[in-house]
Amino acid sequence: MSGTLVLVRHGQSEWNLKNLFTGWRDVDLTEQGRAEAKDAGERLKAKGLSFDIAFTSDLQRAQKTSQSILDVLGQSSLETIRQQALNERDYGDLSGLNKDDARQKWGEEQVHVWRRSYDVPPPGGESLRDTGARVWPYYIHTIQPYVLSGKTVLVAAHGNSLRALIMALEGLTGEQIVKTELNTGVPIIYRLNADSTVASKEILEA
Numbered sequence: 001m002s003g004t005l006v007l008v009r010h011g012q013s014e015w016n017l018k019n020l021f022t023g024w025r026d027v028d029l030t031e032q033g034r035a036e037a038k039d040a041g042e043r044l045k046a047k048g049l050s051f052d053i054a055f056t057s058d059l060q061r062a063q064k065t066s067q068s069i070l071d072v073l074g075q076s077s078l079e080t081i082r083q084q085a086l087n088e089r090d091y092g093d094l095s096g097l098n099k100d101d102a103r104q105k106w107g108e109e110q111v112h113v114w115r116r117s118y119d120v121p122p123p124g125g126e127s128l129r130d131t132g133a134r135v136w137p138y139y140i141h142t143i144q145p146y147v148l149s150g151k152t153v154l155v156a157a158h159g160n161s162l163r164a165l166i167m168a169l170e171g172l173t174g175e176q177i178v179k180t181e182l183n184t185g186v187p188i189i190y191r192l193n194a195d196s197t198v199a200s201k202e203i204l205e206a
């Protein structure tokens, strides 16, 4: 067995609350989102975890979630790397649109395909495969070496950038990933084997 990888989707954002496609738009956390981030920190603390390094995206909702978790753990100044490769999937022309309005305009089925399929991009945006093509190499080259050297690593990012990472990490098929949903502020603890495969997975639900 080697190290520990903790993935967490940011707390509720202002556009999650308003039900808008967000993607690369840089919106803040809501009050509930800030509370979810603190709770995530409390649950990790109750597990006795502390981190050696943290990774987050270029977007404030993920950065603030990471910082809240580290504050709760008494690790406010921990080295934290912000990386655009971990950003949310680019929602392209859908960014800023209401998800229910989009369903009315294009139909439930089409919107679900854009949101959850592996290889169908939303208009002008990234498919999950496109997102994975930037997330996975970054994970392999920069994050995974820490985990394999026995470190405990936090990655605070986004629903779809983390779905892309989880797909590769767990070897899920395009069909399995359609059903994978990540709730805001819920940490997932992976222990990895020395060969980089997953030894165990624990979801810290609220």
Ligand SMILES: O=C(O)[C@H](O)COP(=O)(O)O
Pocket: 020, 021, 022, 023, 024, 088, 091, 115, 158, 159, 160
């Ligand atoms: O970018 C967004 O709108 C959300 O963060 C994730 O949205 P989804 O649930 O539609 O993939």
